[in-house]
Amino acid sequence: MDFGKLLKPEAVKVLTSASSKKRLLNEIGDLVHSAYGLPAASVVEALLAREALGPTGVGHGVALPHARIDGVDEVVGAFVLLDKPISFDAVDRQPVDIAFALFAPEEAGVEHLKALALVSRTLRDSAICAKLRANPDPSTLYTILSAAQSVQAA
Numbered sequence: 001m002d003f004g005k006l007l008k009p010e011a012v013k014v015l016t017s018a019s020s021k022k023r024l025l026n027e028i029g030d031l032v033h034s035a036y037g038l039p040a041a042s043v044v045e046a047l048l049a050r051e052a053l054g055p056t057g058v059g060h061g062v063a064l065p066h067a068r069i070d071g072v073d074e075v076v077g078a079f080v081l082l083d084k085p086i087s088f089d090a091v092d093r094q095p096v097d098i099a100f101a102l103f104a105p106e107e108a109g110v111e112h113l114k115a116l117a118l119v120s121r122t123l124r125d126s127a128i129c130a131k132l133r134a135n136p137d138p139s140t141l142y143t144i145l146s147a148a149q150s151v152q153a154a
Contacts, residue, residue, distance in 0.1 A: 002118075003077075003118070003122075003145050003146045003148075004146060005074070006075060006076065006077045006102075006115055006118070006119075007076070007077040007078070007079060007142070007145065008035050008036070008076075009138070009139060009142045010034070010035045011031060011032065011035035011036070011076070011077065011078040011079065012078075012079045012080075012138040012139075012141050012142045012145075013027070013031050013078075013079070013080050013081075013138055014080075014081045014082075014083065014136045014137070014138060014141070015027055015080055015081070015082050015083065016083045016084075018080075018082055018084075018086055019086065020086060020087070021051070021086060021087065021088050021089070022048075023086075024080065024082070024086060024088075024096075024099060025044050025047045025048060025051070025065065026040075026044055027080065028043065028044075028047065028065065028078055028080060028099065028101045029041065029043040029044035029047070031078045031080065032076075032078050032101070032103065035076075035078065036072065036076050036103075038069065038071050038072060038103065039071070042069060042070070042071070043067075043069060043103065046067035046068070046069045046103075047065050047066075047067050047101070049067065050065065050066060050067045051065065055088065055089035055090065055091070056088075057088035057089055057090025057091060057092075057096050058090065058091060058120065058123075059090055059091050059092040059094065060092065060094065060124075060126070060129065061085060061090075061094055061095065061096055061097045061098055061129070062090075062096065062098045062099075062100075062123045062124075062129065063088050063090065063096040063098070063099040063100075064099075064100055064101075064102070064116065064119060064120060064123070065099060065101045065102075066101060066102040066103070066104070066112075066116060067102075067103060067104075068103075068104050068105065068106045068108065068112070069103050069104070069105075069106070070105075070106060072103050072104065072105050073105060074105070074108075074111070075102060075103065075104045075105075075108060075111050075112055075114075075115040076102070076103050077100060077101060077102050077103070077115070077119065078100070078101045078103075079098075079099070079100050079101075079141060079142075079145065080098075080099045080100075080101070081097065081098060081132060081133070081136060081141060082096070082097040082098070082099070083097075083136065084097070085097040097133065098123060098129060098132060098133070100119045100123060102115050102116060102119065122145065122148050125148065128144065128145075128148045131144050132144055132145075
């Protein structure tokens, strides 16, 4: 599992308008629709259903919303950097400004878990998060994420 297979450059966005968790999830739905062709409403519905089970804010300003969804053939991701942190019911009660959403096929098993592990491991690195927060350009963000994985693999 690597970021090249998981994340398209066009699935990376900087948001200036998200003012709530629900608004962020709607923005992710729109982003996933434009990058992967998945229905935005289905994406948002799946994310909201997953959030109802327990918040996916993992702490230190990072959220990893994820869901299984019909219409996707492999695990795909979307990355969003927010210019202003928002409340996300994170485990540490801190607002979130980095969100990496994952979507897996309904029957995905180990691939979904591998993708979650890769993203979680990468975004637990405070140096990587600092670089992401300091570079509000989608192509630069994609490059940082892609390079982060090769550094960790070494």
